[in-house]
Amino acid sequence: MKRILVSTLTLLLLGSGCLHAEGVNKAIQFQKGKTSATVSGIVVRGDTDRYTIVAKQDQTMTVALTSKEKNAALTIYAPGYSVTQEDGVSIIAGETLAGAGEGEDAAGWSGILPASGKYLIDVGGTRGNASYKMTVTIQ
Template identity: 40%
Template sequence: MKTLNLKQIFNAVVISVGTSFLVTSSVGATSSNGAARVNSIGSGNNLIIAQSEQIYFAPGESSASVSGGVPRGTSYSYFLDASGGQYMTVSISSVESNGVFSIIAPDGSVLAGEATSWGGTLPNNGTYQIVVGSTRGGASYTLYVAIQ
């Protein structure tokens, strides 16, 4: 398993998930192998802890699916290493059609916000963050990511 370097994922950006604006920072607890395991998510005066994990493709594969759930008012972050110039496709399906995601590039720019599907050419080399949230209530979801 690859260990993330916190310098690679340390950033603070404002994203919109549902009707809330969130400030996200990768500073938080780390697992025993040093990989980031939680993010601090702040909305107004509240502090919500959301989990995160790295997405890996199986050898010879260029796509992966992950399933999970986010309780109301929280988010779940996935990190993915990719190269500038590659084409990435992301989609989410959820039981109540309320799962959405945002994509944050290594330079902190937001490539997609409050989306259910997205495809585009990646602008930079580095670690991309996909933040999954819900437009209402909690969401059970499957996230699909492919890179060409």
């Protein structure tokens, strides 16, 4: 009985570590009267941190991403994207912003937004774990 209890506790602890490794998933909101916000984190190799932000068409958005080892990259999805789970893996479908698409290894982006709605900013490591800081500005 004692062995079963120890095994169960070990599995629970290992399982909770896996949940944490899935990365951040949160909305970016500006403080009252501010036009920018900064977030920071560490993304585990193979995972991504996801941030959403609501903005209007024709606003200018600037995203600046820095990382200690220059190994973080971002992908920005336009409104209308979808996120689904398949075999425990998140799959994002939708249009990306030019210059911040999948595989472009962008460390920043600036431009006029093509549509109103919720944008998704995906931050991942290009090699190994990535410690990063990201500032998003919308005017």
